[in-house]
Amino acid sequence: MTRVPRTASALLVLLVVAAGLAARELLPGAVGGPVGDGLYAVLVVLLVALVRPRTTPVVAAVVALVVCAAIELSHLTPYPAQVLERLPEARYVLGTTFTVTDLAWYALGAAVGGVLLAAVTPRPRVVDQSLRHLRSAGKHRRGPRVVPLVLVLLLAGGAVVGWFMWSETQDLDAKVDDARAAHAASADKVADDAVRADLEAAIGDAETVLAGTPVLDRLPGDATDARERLDRELETVHDSRVEFALAEAAEARTALEPARRRAEGVLAATQELREDGQGANEAVSAALRTSLDSADETLAATDEKALAEAGLARLEDVAAGLAVRLGDLEGATTDLLTAQDAVVCPEPDQVWFPQAGKLSEKELAPLPWAPGYAVRADVVDGLVKLNDAYRAHFGEDLTVNSAYRSYDQQVEVYDPEDPNPLAAPPGCSNHGLGTAVDLSMGPEGFDGDRYAWLKEHAEQFGWTHPDWAEPNGRLPEPWHWQSVKTPVEY
Ligand SMILES: [Zn+2]
Numbered sequence: 001m002t003r004v005p006r007t008a009s010a011l012l013v014l015l016v017v018a019a020g021l022a023a024r025e026l027l028p029g030a031v032g033g034p035v036g037d038g039l040y041a042v043l044v045v046l047l048v049a050l051v052r053p054r055t056t057p058v059v060a061a062v063v064a065l066v067v068c069a070a071i072e073l074s075h076l077t078p079y080p081a082q083v084l085e086r087l088p089e090a091r092y093v094l095g096t097t098f099t100v101t102d103l104a105w106y107a108l109g110a111a112v113g114g115v116l117l118a119a120v121t122p123r124p125r126v127v128d129q130s131l132r133h134l135r136s137a138g139k140h141r142r143g144p145r146v147v148p149l150v151l152v153l154l155l156a157g158g159a160v161v162g163w164f165m166w167s168e169t170q171d172l173d174a175k176v177d178d179a180r181a182a183h184a185a186s187a188d189k190v191a192d193d194a195v196r197a198d199l200e201a202a203i204g205d206a207e208t209v210l211a212g213t214p215v216l217d218r219l220p221g222d223a224t225d226a227r228e229r230l231d232r233e234l235e236t237v238h239d240s241r242v243e244f245a246l247a248e249a250a251e252a253r254t255a256l257e258p259a260r261r262r263a264e265g266v267l268a269a270t271q272e273l274r275e276d277g278q279g280a281n282e283a284v285s286a287a288l289r290t291s292l293d294s295a296d297e298t299l300a301a302t303d304e305k306a307l308a309e310a311g312l313a314r315l316e317d318v319a320a321g322l323a324v325r326l327g328d329l330e331g332a333t334t335d336l337l338t339a340q341d342a343v344v345c346p347e348p349d350q351v352w353f354p355q356a357g358k359l360s361e362k363e364l365a366p367l368p369w370a371p372g373y374a375v376r377a378d379v380v381d382g383l384v385k386l387n388d389a390y391r392a393h394f395g396e397d398l399t400v401n402s403a404y405r406s407y408d409q410q411v412e413v414y415d416p417e418d419p420n421p422l423a424a425p426p427g428c429s430n431h432g433l434g435t436a437v438d439l440s441m442g443p444e445g446f447d448g449d450r451y452a453w454l455k456e457h458a459e460q461f462g463w464t465h466p467d468w469a470e471p472n473g474r475l476p477e478p479w480h481w482q483s484v485k486t487p488v489e490y
Pocket of ligand 1: 402431436437438479480481
């Protein structure tokens with residue numbers, strides 16, 4: 001019988017352990033992993049020889065492969081994970097996960113271990129000449145028998161690696177298609193555009209991996225790494241789309257609130273006018289009511305809880321739906337304002353506003369030099385400065401004859417019988433908005449110094465003389481001045 005010298009196998013064990021640790025530390029993961037797996041199998045072969053020196057190299061290799069495969073396959077059960085949780089160092093023996101290619105590297109390592117063992121095993125010496133023929137018949141074929149086994153193991157390992165690389169290529173190919181579609185679909189739908197750039201880069205790298213020649217340009221596992229990276233980037237893009245849709249939905253919900261309050265106000269004001277026999281087209285009112293109801297329904301169905309539970313597709317639908325509701329509501333409100341304007345304010349330069357003449361005390365500010373007169377609070381400062389400049393030039397304050405007019409005051413000053421009325425119909429005057437004043441221009445009117453001075457200086461303080469009140473306008477009024485903030489359309 002031959003035996004492997006224990007000193008030789010012990011020395012090899014130390015060498016292989018050192019090589020394995022070095023491979024783990026020094027080589028990149030894609031190469032170090034397979035080399036480590038192979039060396040692990042070599043180590044098991046040598047340990048078998050160390051424990052049972054009479055074991056033949058073939059048997060040791062087969063035992064090692066079976067042991068390695070068993071350990072690898074054990075990761076399909078929950079037990080190794082339980083062991084690793086209590087004793088993390090056990091990963092050097094058990095590994096951490098099941099990977100099918102590892103089996104190929106174990107097979108290769110077992111074969112190399114077997115060859116190594118055969119190399120350090122002394123040739124059988126013939127002790128008894130009479131047994132020579134028997135021995136030569138049995139033992140001398142042992143050496144050559146290793147070669148086919150090594151070949152079979154190498155072929156099997158190669159086949160497993162080939163199959164694995166083919167299959168991971170298929171997976172990566174499909175993933176790249178998914179990723180391209182997701183990249184195209186996410187345009188203008190992510191909270192952070194950088195995540196799309198990252199996905200694009202990952203797609204480019206994955207395509208490079210796919211284009212590489214297996215084993216020469218890329219190692220087993222490269223395609224899997226590329227696919228896992230794509231998965232991570234796709235996840236990030238997905239999260240960014242959710243974030244974007246949530247923000248869009250929240251923004252539309254926030255904008256819907258004031259829009260629906262405004263619509264309610266316009267509806268209420270037109271209803272009052274209808275009762276006075278000045279109603280706008282009923283169908284336009286009905287359309288705004290419908291739009292308002294839809295907005296209410298959508299708001300109720302898209303509260304924070306509903307949004308939090310919605311998937312991405314639903315979320316993006318909701319965000320788009322809210323934006324449409326907002327657009328509809330604003331459009332329908334403008335339609336009703338326009339329809340009511342056509343009934344109430346006959347002149348094209350007059351605009352009907354439901355809030356005209358109905359400003360609250362809080363929204364108005366008194367003119368400090370003209371008791372009893374007020375304008376909208378946000379335009380008073382410019383008028384005060386204009387008056388200061390006017391006084392510096394003329395030595396007296398502007399003479400105010402009219403400023404903000406409440407709705408009742410508008411009713412009072414409006415005379416529908418007068419073909420050249422001094423005031424616009426109630427609701428149509430920008431005196432009702434608190435953005436107009438009538439200022440005395442003296443007897444010369446358009447030809448006087450006061451009008452000329454104001455024409456030259458009022459704009460710099462935010463006040464202007466409208467076209468309709470110019471000498472050649474619809475209703476020449478030198479005294480009517482208004483803030484540049486006066487709305488002229490919806
Ligand atoms: Zn006026």
